[in-house]
Structures are given as structure tokens and as C-alpha cells.
Amino acid sequence: MxxxxxxxxxxxxxxxxxxxxxxxxxxxxxxxxxxxxxxxxxxxxKRKGYTFEGGIHWLxxxxxxxxxxxxxxxTGALQDNNPVFFKDPIYTLVDEKGSMPLFRDLHGLEVTGIRDKLALWRLRFHLVCFKNFHQPIGDLRGLKVRNPKPFSIWEYVKMLPAVLVTPFLMAQSARAYAKWFKNPRIRALLAAVVEPDINALSFIYTLGTFNVGDSGYPxxxxxxxxxxxxxxxxxxxxxxxxxxxxxxxxxxxxxxxxxxxxxxxxxxxxxxxxxxxxxxxxxxxxxxxxxxxxxxxxxxRTTQCMFLGVGVNTDLSSWPRSMQIVLPHPLQVAGHTYKTIVVNNYVTEEGYAPEGCSVITCLLHGPTYGYWKAAKEDGSYADKKKEVIPEIKDAVAVTDMATPLTYERYCSTFEGSYMTDWPPFRRLYxxxxxxxxxxxxxxxxxxxxxxxxxxxxxxxxxxxxxxxxxxxxxxxx
Ligand SMILES: Cc1cc2nc3c(=O)[nH]c(=O)nc-3n(C[C@H](O)[C@H](O)[C@H](O)COP(=O)(O)OP(=O)(O)OC[C@H]3O[C@@H](n4cnc5c(N)ncnc54)[C@H](O)[C@@H]3O)c2cc1C
Structure with missing residues (x-):
């Protein structure tokens, strides 16, 4: 044949x-x-010797x-040339009170009152339920496979606790879930994990992958x-x-x-x-x-973001790897207001910036496709982009920004999105x-x-x- x-x-x-x-x-x-x-x-x-990571935040x-x-x-995605770094803490809250880390095993969270203790207990309980939850990799029935993967009923049985709590988690947003904590600093810290408006199932699943020691950066x-x-x-x-x-x-x-x-x-x-x-x-x-x-x-419903990359002439090794920064004044961009921003610091990544310099990036989420499309049409796109790039005075060596229009142009994604939102109550399709x-x-x-x-x-x-x-x-x- x-x-x-x-x-x-x-x-x-x-x-x-x-x-x-x-x-x-x-x-x-x-x-x-x-x-x-x-x-x-x-x-x-790459821009002027700085590398901007515009994709993987955790694998x-x-x-x-x-x-x-x-x-x-x-598929050769992971090889000897890209060993994985597993950050811990996964995020650090930075606000006017100082900093608070979110470790993979949740130790060190500032829980004081009974309400926060209960909320932490509930969070730990859900993470335990998801301990053995993963996407199963099986073989199609009736397919001839060299080295088949044997089907194990036990693998599925171990996922049952997660399945049982799934309807509860699907029925609320990540934001509503975090509101069980009274401490606003913990709420803000947890909001760094996933987009707060998507369902709490995505939040627990994602945090769960960190909790079991997965989700690293190659x-x-x-x-x-x-x-x-x-x-x-x-x-x-x-x-x-x-x-x-x-x-x-x-x-x-x-x-x-x-x-x-x-x-x-x-x-x-x-x-x-x-x-x-x-x-x-x-x-x-x-x-x-x-x-x-x-x-x-x-x-x-598409997940859209604006990507900001900044190369600075300063060594930021004293900064945490990933931060949820509570801004002293809200930031207004493309019709959206941001009170907090998640910033990633790539100072530990070899070759991402010239000696003694650093790269930081930030994703600003929100449906801004329409805003940028209109700006493109009326000719103000470049000026509006310039307004967004933060002024970090003399330390800035290079800045870069991608809007949903950038993703649309290079990858033809719908509304320039990079993922799909999974809101509460919506069944998986x-x-x-x-x-x-x-x-x-x-x-x-x-x-x-x-x-x-x-x-x-x-x-x-x-x-x-x-x-x-x-x-x-x-x-x-
Ligand atoms: C900023 C950012 C952060 C992210 N962080 C994470 C993360 O931490 N963890 C995670 O799991 N995921 C993350 N993602 C999401 C993840 O990267 C995507 O879900 C995934 O890469 C999608 O892969 P895909 O192959 O399905 O689609 P795509 O990447 O969209 O691939 C489709 C390909 O088709 C090409 N194409 C389109 N039209 C045509 C055409 N007509 N002819 C030829 N080629 C065409 C495109 O150029 C593209 O290369 C992130 C994405 C972004 C943008």
C-alpha cells in the first residue's frame, strides 16, 4: 500500500x-x-538582548x-536541554504591609480568625480531593498500538474524590471561593493563581498541580x-x-x-x-x-490579555520570582481598572537579559479586543500602546507590548484570545x-x-x- x-x-x-x-x-x-x-x-x-516569555508560566x-x-x-518537548524549575513560593503578595508568600503546601499563610482557619481547612480538603486528579492518557479502543498503555481502573477510582466535589466547584467563581477568607491579603494572593471570574474548579485544579509538586518552568x-x-x-x-x-x-x-x-x-x-x-x-x-x-x-467566551514585557538595567534578584502586586493607585488600561497586577521576574533564567539586568513581564487580563480594534481603525493604536508602557524612569532598557490584536495577527486566534474562559455553571464541552x-x-x-x-x-x-x-x-x- x-x-x-x-x-x-x-x-x-x-x-x-x-x-x-x-x-x-x-x-x-x-x-x-x-x-x-x-x-x-x-x-x-527577543528584543535588544532581552527575552520575553509570552507563553508558558507553568507547565x-x-x-x-x-x-x-x-x-x-x-514529542521531545522536554529533553536534557530544558530541565524544569519548580518555583516555591508560587506567588508572593507585595503590598504596603510587606510581602506574603503562597507556598505549594500553603504553609505560612497568615490565617488568624476562625473564619480564615475554616477557609484554609476547606482549601486543603479540596486540594487533597484533587491529589490524584489528572488528565488520563489512554489508548483509543480498537486501535492497534505499539507499546499500549494498559487501562487501570484504579487510576480512575483514585480520581473519584475530585469528581465528587466538582459540581460544587463548578457552581462558583474562583473569586467567590477566595471570599471564604476574611483576610483581604489572602484573597488578593489567591487571585494570582487563575483569572478570578472563571470557575473554582479551574482554580483548585491549577493550585492542585502546584500542590503535588507539578507545574514548573522548563x-x-x-x-x-x-x-x-x-x-x-x-x-x-x-x-x-x-x-x-x-x-x-x-x-x-x-x-x-x-x-x-x-x-x-x-x-x-x-x-x-x-x-x-x-x-x-x-x-x-x-x-x-x-x-x-x-x-x-x-x-x-474568550480569555484575552495584554502582555507587557520590560527589560531593566538593574539586577532584580532580590525580587520574588512571581508577584501579585497591590497597586497604590489603580491602573486604567484599555477601559479596564487593575487594582493588582501579577508580575513575573525572570532574573533566575540564564540568558534572558544581559549581565546585571533583568526582565519582568505582566499579563493584564480582560476583554480588550474591541478597544484595540477600534484604536486600530481610528489610527490611535500605536499612541494608545505607548500610554500603557509603564515609566520606570532610567532603569528601562526596552519595553514591549502585545495586545489581543497581536495574537490575532500572528496566530489567527479568535478575538486575539489565548485560551477559553470556563465560567461557573457552564458544562464542559x-x-x-x-x-x-x-x-x-x-x-x-x-x-x-x-x-x-x-x-x-x-x-x-x-x-x-x-x-x-x-x-x-x-x-x-
Ligand atoms: C501569555 C500566555 C500565557 C500562557 N500561559 C500558559 C501556562 O502557563 N500554562 C498553560 O498550560 N498554557 C498557557 N497558555 C496557553 C497555551 O499557550 C495555549 O493554550 C496553547 O499553546 C494552545 O496551543 P494550540 O496548538 O492549541 O493553539 P495555537 O498556539 O493557537 O496554535 C495554532 C497554530 O496555527 C497557526 N495557524 C493559524 N491559522 C493558520 C493558517 N491559516 N495556516 C497555517 N497556520 C495557521 C498559528 O499561527 C499557530 O501557530 C498561555 C498562553 C499565552 C498567550
Whole structure:
């Protein structure tokens, strides 16, 4: 039989995950990427000798005992060249009273009254419930797999406590959950973990990953990790074409085809790993009208941010690694008011700044896409960006800012978002992996709330579905 072929649209983390597995399973795979390099929204970039980390803040599955770790190893994301640093404390509150750290095991939190003691007890209880909770990495039923992963009922039984408290956590926001603490400093500190308006399940799950010793930062950050994956794919014989956006995907006879600026490419299967929310409206001759696509159009709330990076001519090694700073005066940006900001300090990362200098970054969350879009249209975009960049007097060597329009421009994400909000009371949804015979979707947008774990997991499960449909043995490692 002739060798099977695949085209993957997008070299983000999900596209690269699918690509490595398909290529290793003997399917000749071509990845088309519109940007100049791999990683999608999980990326970092250099400005005047300073590196700005614009992606990974924590990597779930960095700890080797977590099942997801297997995907990071198999796809070459984690190698000897990017050992993981596990920060502790995970955040430090900085306010006019001084500082208060949030350690992985929660020790040292300033709880005094009975209410705070109860709230801390409840938080610890939920973290215990989530101790064994993780995204299971299994094999598709009926798929021929080299080195299959044996199914263990025990793995699922151990997750039961988390499942039992899930409805309670899904029914409230992270902010409401933190309000059980009376101490406003603890509330402010906990608000650094996830966006306070998303559900408390996401909060406990995320804090839980830190609590069990997972969620670290790989050396070299997003860019090295994505480059490692791209190199692994190429070393298996795969091909990536950068700066080659797919313009349209269409069916010709029985075969799916992809049109780029220069040619029409055909393959046995096409996998769309570009943002599915954008793709359903723009990548096909007509917008897709199937049920899940309609649901995505009406139900999806995007997570947007403005990214600020500052390179300073000062050694900030005395500053904490990650801070929740309570501002003396609220900051007004793009129609939003920020009373606190989370700041990451990369002084411990080798090579991120010239000798004696440092890099700090900050994400300002909020739906600002409309604000920036209007500014672009009336010509005030550049001036408005300049207003935001903080004046840190003489110490500033370089500043950089990305708005939702930047993410839209480079990665074609919907409303320039980088993840999907999962608000309280909203049930989890999954877009199907297979749209029709020969056409598949993968990536963070296929379920709430996105992130690297979902990108990797969906990439692997799409690769398994493709292998099963083509009657090919799935080779993981
Ligand atoms: C500032 C920031 C911080 C983050 N922090 C974390 C974190 O700490 N932990 C975590 O787990 N997650 C984090 N995330 C989220 C995480 O990075 C994403 O969820 C994940 O990388 C999404 O991967 P993806 O492959 O599904 O999508 P994408 O990264 O969007 O990949 C899609 C790819 O398709 C390409 N593409 C789009 N259209 C076309 C086209 N027509 N033709 C060709 N190519 C196309 C895009 O350029 C892109 O490369 C963060 C993201 C950002 C931006």
C-alpha cells in the first residue's frame, strides 16, 4: 500500500503533538504554519538582548509521575536541554504591609480568625480531593498500538474524590471561593493563581498541580520547548513549512485539499490545529454549520490579555520570582481598572537579559479586543500602546507590548484570545475530533478551557483517531 499522507494546519503545541505521532506512525506528514517559527501562542521573543516569555508560566505534566509527562517526553518537548524549575513560593503578595508568600503546601499563610482557619481547612480538603486528579492518557479502543498503555481502573477510582466535589466547584467563581477568607491579603494572593471570574474548579485544579509538586518552568521556556518538538518531528522525517498560511480547505472528489498562496496540496487526511473558533468561519468555502460549530459561535467566551514585557538595567534578584502586586493607585488600561497586577521576574533564567539586568513581564487580563480594534481603525493604536508602557524612569532598557490584536495577527486566534474562559455553571464541552472522513480538528479550542495540557492531549487523541481511521498502527515512542 502507498504511504499514507497528512497535512496539519498550524505548528502550535497541538499541531506539533499530532505531527510527531503521525510521522512516527509512518504517515508522511506536512505541517503548514503561517508564522515564522513553531509554538503558536506558546512562544517567547527577543528584543535588544532581552527575552520575553509570552507563553508558558507553568507547565502541567512537568513532573515525571504525572501521566501527561509521557506526551512531553514522546514529542521531545522536554529533553536534557530544558530541565524544569519548580518555583516555591508560587506567588508572593507585595503590598504596603510587606510581602506574603503562597507556598505549594500553603504553609505560612497568615490565617488568624476562625473564619480564615475554616477557609484554609476547606482549601486543603479540596486540594487533597484533587491529589490524584489528572488528565488520563489512554489508548483509543480498537486501535492497534505499539507499546499500549494498559487501562487501570484504579487510576480512575483514585480520581473519584475530585469528581465528587466538582459540581460544587463548578457552581462558583474562583473569586467567590477566595471570599471564604476574611483576610483581604489572602484573597488578593489567591487571585494570582487563575483569572478570578472563571470557575473554582479551574482554580483548585491549577493550585492542585502546584500542590503535588507539578507545574514548573522548563529552561528556555516556550520557544525551546516548541523548537524541541519541531526538531523531533523533523528528525522522524516530517516537513514543516513556515510562513505558509493555509487559505482554504476544501473537498475535491473524495480528497481534502489545502490551498496556500502558491499551490493546492492534497493528502489522505487534513488536521486543523489552527484555532477552531476562527477556522469554522474562515478556513472553508462556507462557514461550518454543524451543531458543535454553532454552539461554539454562541457559547464561547474568550480569555484575552495584554502582555507587557520590560527589560531593566538593574539586577532584580532580590525580587520574588512571581508577584501579585497591590497597586497604590489603580491602573486604567484599555477601559479596564487593575487594582493588582501579577508580575513575573525572570532574573533566575540564564540568558534572558544581559549581565546585571533583568526582565519582568505582566499579563493584564480582560476583554480588550474591541478597544484595540477600534484604536486600530481610528489610527490611535500605536499612541494608545505607548500610554500603557509603564515609566520606570532610567532603569528601562526596552519595553514591549502585545495586545489581543497581536495574537490575532500572528496566530489567527479568535478575538486575539489565548485560551477559553470556563465560567461557573457552564458544562464542559468537547468539539469532535473527526469532522468528516479525512478532516479532523485538534487544539486547545476543542474543549474548555484550553492550555498546554489540552493542546497536547487533544493532539495525541487526534493522531490516534487518524491512525485508527487509516488502519495504521499508532507508534507513541
Ligand atoms: C501569555 C500566555 C500565557 C500562557 N500561559 C500558559 C501556562 O502557563 N500554562 C498553560 O498550560 N498554557 C498557557 N497558555 C496557553 C497555551 O499557550 C495555549 O493554550 C496553547 O499553546 C494552545 O496551543 P494550540 O496548538 O492549541 O493553539 P495555537 O498556539 O493557537 O496554535 C495554532 C497554530 O496555527 C497557526 N495557524 C493559524 N491559522 C493558520 C493558517 N491559516 N495556516 C497555517 N497556520 C495557521 C498559528 O499561527 C499557530 O501557530 C498561555 C498562553 C499565552 C498567550
Amino acid at each position: 502507498a504511504q499514507r499522507t497528512a497535512i496539519i494546519i498550524g505548528a502550535g503545541i497541538s499541531g506539533l503533538t499530532t505531527a510527531v505521532y503521525l510521522q512516527r506512525s509512518g504517515i508522511q506528514t506536512l505541517v503548514l504554519e503561517k508564522a515564522a517559527g513553531p509554538g503558536g501562542v506558546s512562544t517567547s521573543w 502541567i505534566g512537568a513532573k515525571k509521575e504525572i501521566p501527561l509527562h509521557q506526551i512531553w517526553l514522546e 529552561k528556555g521556556g516556550s520557544l525551546r520547548m516548541a523548537q524541541n518538538m519541531a526538531d523531533t518531528f523533523k528528525s522522524c522525517g516530517g516537513v514543516i513549512r513556515y510562513q505558509t498560511p493555509a487559505e482554504k480547505v476544501f473537498l475535491e472528489g473524495k480528497q481534502w485539499s489545502v490551498r496556500t498562496k502558491d499551490e493546492v496540496l492534497k493528502a489522505d487526511v487534513v488536521v486543523v490545529s489552527a484555532d477552531a473558533r476562527s477556522a469554522i468561519d474562515t478556513l472553508f468555502k462556507e462557514p461550518l454549520q454543524v451543531g458543535w460549530a454553532k454552539k461554539m459561535r454562541t457559547g464561547l 468537547h468539539a469532535p475530533v473527526r469532522y468528516r472522513e479525512g478532516l479532523y480538528f485538534t487544539g486547545q479550542r476543542t474543549a474548555y478551557s484550553g492550555g498546554l495540557p489540552l493542546a497536547a492531549q487533544s493532539g495525541r487523541s487526534t493522531a490516534q483517531t487518524v491512525c485508527k481511521d487509516l488502519g495504521v498502527e499508532f507508534v507513541g515512542a
